[in-house]
Amino acid sequence: MWPLLRGLSWRSALARAGRAPLQAGRRADSCYPGSAGELRGEPDRFGGVTVHLTQLHALGHLDAAAFQKALQAAIQQWQSEGRLAVWLHIPILQSRFIAPAATLGFRFHHAESDSSTLTLWLREGPSRLPGYATHQVGVAGQISQRKIIKLVNRSKLKNTWKFPGGLSEPGEDIGDTAIREVFEETGIKSEFRSLLSIRQQHRSPGAFGKSDMYIICRLNPNSFTIDFCHHECLRCEWMDLNALAKTENTTLITRRVARLLLYGYREGFDKIDFTMEELPAVYTGLFYKLYHKHLPDNYKTMTGID
Amino acid sequence: MWPLLRGLSWRSALARAGRAPLQAGRRADSCYPGSAGELRGEPDRFGGVTVHLTQLHALGHLDAAAFQKALQAAIQQWQSEGRLAVWLHIPILQSRFIAPAATLGFRFHHAESDSSTLTLWLREGPSRLPGYATHQVGVAGQISQRKIIKLVNRSKLKNTWKFPGGLSEPGEDIGDTAIREVFEETGIKSEFRSLLSIRQQHRSPGAFGKSDMYIICRLNPNSFTIDFCHHECLRCEWMDLNALAKTENTTLITRRVARLLLYGYREGFDKIDFTMEELPAVYTGLFYKLYHKHLPDNYKTMTGID
Incomplete structure (x- = not known):
């Protein structure tokens, strides 16, 4: 649901340049004869132009120098049309075109698997194009029993107790990562109840x-017998929550969460939980998962608000 | 603080292959004479080997075919040593070496600005190398007044009320994004209080x-006079929370959060908030921000737990 924003939007920059966003997209495409064939760009409604090298007919025979010449001519044309930026998609096997583009100012926006995307900001000042993904997401699962599952990970230089967990796979829901990682590391089957805590760390190793x-x-938990992964963990056992909240042999975050769970046992988990609801996105037809404090079921009656 | 994990760890794969992790790192480096100079790899403690092309002395004169030949010989050597994977870092101006690496099975792991990183998994089965960042993070700020700040964004095809917000800059804290975006879009100065809700959506446009x-x-809020960004927004005004919770002219998530805030006014914001605490990371010397339900200050006295 995020538009192509970064600080002030790309759209804003376009508006400031005196062009309405959709005007820039009137032409279906722009073709530029280069010394070795057409360099075709597709305008977008944000004032940019996108080039897919796979759509270049003469790609197989195009050398790097000829490509650079054609690209330079095309950039001049796009600038004269008032375009804001260029997106250049290059298949990995055509990567000989990356360095010529870089000499004209292009830089990597991102790359994954078998293609890369480079961008060039055509205006004065720093690029206002949106960046790429900024976060990895790790998830740990905490089995809510008086005794909770803890393990000592092999990877740490200093062995300390930790919650079972690991990195989300692409496209995986938070709760599904927790369930999967707990099962892989401990052999315990479980189901998602709530989100307890979030940590944000920059420059994370x-x-x-x-x-x-x-x-x-x-x-x-749906099962209780531990069958832990000996390759990843040195020890894995059920541990008393009170003991965990007091031990020095763990991290601050683990003690904080142990304390939080004890509070939940005492006062009710509804006091500490962000529960989950699946809702439809407005524009995309996709569904998303929303987490927040669960409001009491009688709240609608109390307030008349759905 | 995340080890190089993806499902079962890379370390696990190494252990399964019958080698202790640190044994693979005994040699300080491995040099391979190629047809056009040395292709130097640095072993890591996870069983991988890393090659920085900037460290190749003969790089300037090396052509793609000679590089491919040297790389192929090096791969055979690394395989014979029981290495699990290769990380190949290539400066953007040396991108002519990407396609030759790709023909040997390398794929992009990521690329940013002026360099790309490719990987090759040397064992049977799918790569178990850790992936790159999977999420962008967007943050919206909700001013907690009976009348809250709402705006109509220019970017939406259907104009609906939304909370001011936008994408986090790299390395920016959640709360700082909220404060910055609210100020940029509405002119209102504010300070962070809590985290109210999280939404996860995959395949997000x-x-x-x-x-x-x-x-x-x-x-x-620290100020109340609206001076909104006309390039991004069509309208911006203080809106009654009750009206917002009931209007159809907004998104489900906005109505949910309006309802949540009304509940907070009625029962206390401590009932709906995840508050923030800054804590030191154990191994890195860095600090992180931790968000969860704030426990009552008298809880320590009640339980004897710090």
Whole structure:
């Protein structure tokens, strides 16, 4: 649901440049004869133009120098049309065109698997194009029993108790990561109940310079016999919550969450939970998961608000 | 604080292959004579080897075919040493080496600005290397007054009321994004109070195929005069919470959060808030922000737990 924003939007920059957004998209495409064929760009409604190198007919025979010449001519044309930026999609096997584009000012926006995307901001000042994904998401599951599942991970230099958990796979829901990781690491089957805590850390080691969002979920166990992963963990056992909340042999975040769970046992988990609701997105037809404090069921009656 | 994990860890794969993790890192480096100079790899403690092309002395004169030959020989050597994977870092101006690496099975792991990173999994089965960032993070700020700030964004095809907000900049804290976006869009100065709600959506439009985490914060206003950004917004005004909770002219998530805020006014914001605490990370010396239900100050006295 996010428009292509970064601070002030790209659209704003266009508006400031005196052009209404959709005017820039009137032409279906723009073709530029280069020394080795057409360099075709597709305008978008944000004032940018997108080039897919796969659509270049003469790609197989085009050398890097000829491509650079054609691209330079096309950039001049796009600038004269008032375009804001260029998006250049390059299949991995055509990566010989990356360096020529870089000499004209293009930089990587992102790359994944078998293609890369480069961008060039055509206006004065820093680029206002939206960035790429900034966070990895790790999820830990906390089985909500008086005795909770804890393990000592092999990976740490200093062995401390931790909650079972790991990184989300692409497209995986928070709760599903928690359930999967708890099962892989401990052999315990469980179901999602709520979201207990969120940690944001920047420059996180292992995140390739990006930020880390670490989310701790509360799970209900469906089985109790531990069959833990000996390759990842040195020990795994049920541990008393009170003992965990008091031990020094763990991290601050673990003690905080242990304390939180004890509070939940005492006062009710509704006091500490963000529960989940699945809702339809307005424009896309997709569904999303929304987490917040669950309001009492009689709240509608009390307030008349659905 | 995340190890290089993806499902079962890379370390696990190494252990299963019968090698202790640190044994693979005994040699300080491995040099491979190629047809055009040395291809130097640095072993890591996870069983991988990393090659920085910037460290190749003969790089300037190396052609793509010679590089491919040297790389192929090096791969065979790394495989014979029991290495699990190769990380290949390529400066953008040396991108002519990407396609030759791709023909040997390398794929993009990520790329940003002026360099790309490719990986090759050297074992049977799918790669178990950790992925790159999977989420963009958007943050909206909700001024906690009986009348709350709402605006109509220009970007939507259907104009609906929304909370002011936008995408986090790299390395920016959730609360800082909320404060910045509210100020940029409405002119209202504010301070962070709590985190109210989190939405996770996959395949989010505008996220380049990645997932979107959208977080709504509660802010306290430090100013009240609206001076909104006309480039991004059509309208911006203080709106009665009750009216917002009941209007059809907004999104489900906005109505949910309006209802949540009304509940907070009635029962106390401590009932709906995840508050923030800054804590030191154990291993890195960095600090992180932790969000969860704030426990009552007398809880320590009640339970004897710090």
